[in-house]
Amino acid sequence: MSDTNARIAEIVNANDVVLFMKGTPLFPQCGFSSRAVAILEHLGVAYDSVDVLQDMDVRQGIKAYSDWPTIPQLYVKGEFVGGSDIMMEMFEAGELQQLMQDAEVARAG
Amino acid sequence: MPMTAEDIAAMIKAALPDAQVEISDLAGDGNHYSARVTSTAFAGKNRVQQHKLVYDALGGRMGGVLHALQLTTAIPN
Numbered sequence: 001m002s003d004t005n006a007r008i009a010e011i012v013n014a015n016d017v018v019l020f021m022k023g024t025p026l027f028p029q030c031g032f033s034s035r036a037v038a039i040l041e042h043l044g045v046a047y048d049s050v051d052v053l054q055d056m057d058v059r060q061g062i063k064a065y066s067d068w069p070t071i072p073q074l075y076v077k078g079e080f081v082g083g084s085d086i087m088m089e090m091f092e093a094g095e096l097q098q099l100m101q102d103a104e105v106a107r108a109g
Numbered sequence: 110m111p112m113t114a115e116d117i118a119a120m121i122k123a124a125l126p127d128a129q130v131e132i133s134d135l136a137g138d139g140n141h142y143s144a145r146v147t148s149t150a151f152a153g154k155n156r157v158q159q160h161k162l163v164y165d166a167l168g169g170r171m172g173g174v175l176h177a178l179q180l181t182t183a184i185p186n
Contacts, residue, residue: 031177068157069164069172085180086156 004061012075016105017047020062021072025049032084036072039087043097046106077103111139112175117167118144124166125150135179143179151184 012018017040023029025037040047052059052071059071066073066080074081076099081087090096114132121130121144128148135141144163151159159182164171171178 063172080157082157086160089156089181
C-alpha cells in the first residue's frame with residue numbers, strides 16, 4: 001500500500017498534468033474518461049495518462065491517495081483537481097484554462 | 110444490484126436534509142444517472158469538498174454499485 005502511494009506520488013510529481021483514466025486517450029474504456037480526455041485535448045495542454053485498468057494496485061491506490069471514489073482523476077502540479085464532472089464544470093466556467101495558465105503548463109507538442 | 114433514482118435521492122437527503130435533489134436516468138437503464146444537488150451545506154466549500162459530501166452521503170456506493178452518476182453541486186441563491 002505504501003509502495004503504491006510512493007509510486008503514485010512519483011507519477012503525479014513527474015508530470016505537470018496527469019490523468020488517471022480507464023483506457024488510453026486514443027481508446028478510452030469509459031464515457032467519463034473519454035470526456036476528461038476530450039477536455040484536456042480541447043485545452044491543448046501536454047499531459048501524461050495512466051491506464052488504471054493495466055494496474056490494479058494503482059486502480060485502488062489512487063482512490064485512497066486522493067480520497068476520491070471514482071476514475072478519471074486529474075492532477076495538476078501534484079495537486080488533485082477533481083473527476084470529470086468537476087473538470088467539465090471548471091472548463092465551462094473558464095477556471096480550468098486559468099488553472100493551466102497559472103500552473104504554466106506546457107502546450108501539447 | 111442497481112440503485113433507483115429514489116434510493117439515490119433518499120440517501121442524499123438523509124445526509125443533507127435541506128438538499129434539493131434532481132435526478133435524471135440518462136440512459137433509461139437504471140444505471141446511468143445525473144444528479145443536481147443544491148444545499149446550503151456546500152457554502153464555503155470548494156468543488157471537490159462539495160462532491161465529497163455527496164459521495165459520503167452515498168456511503169461508499171459511488172464507484173461501486175453506483176458507477177455512473179454525473180454530479181453537479183450548487184449553493185441555493
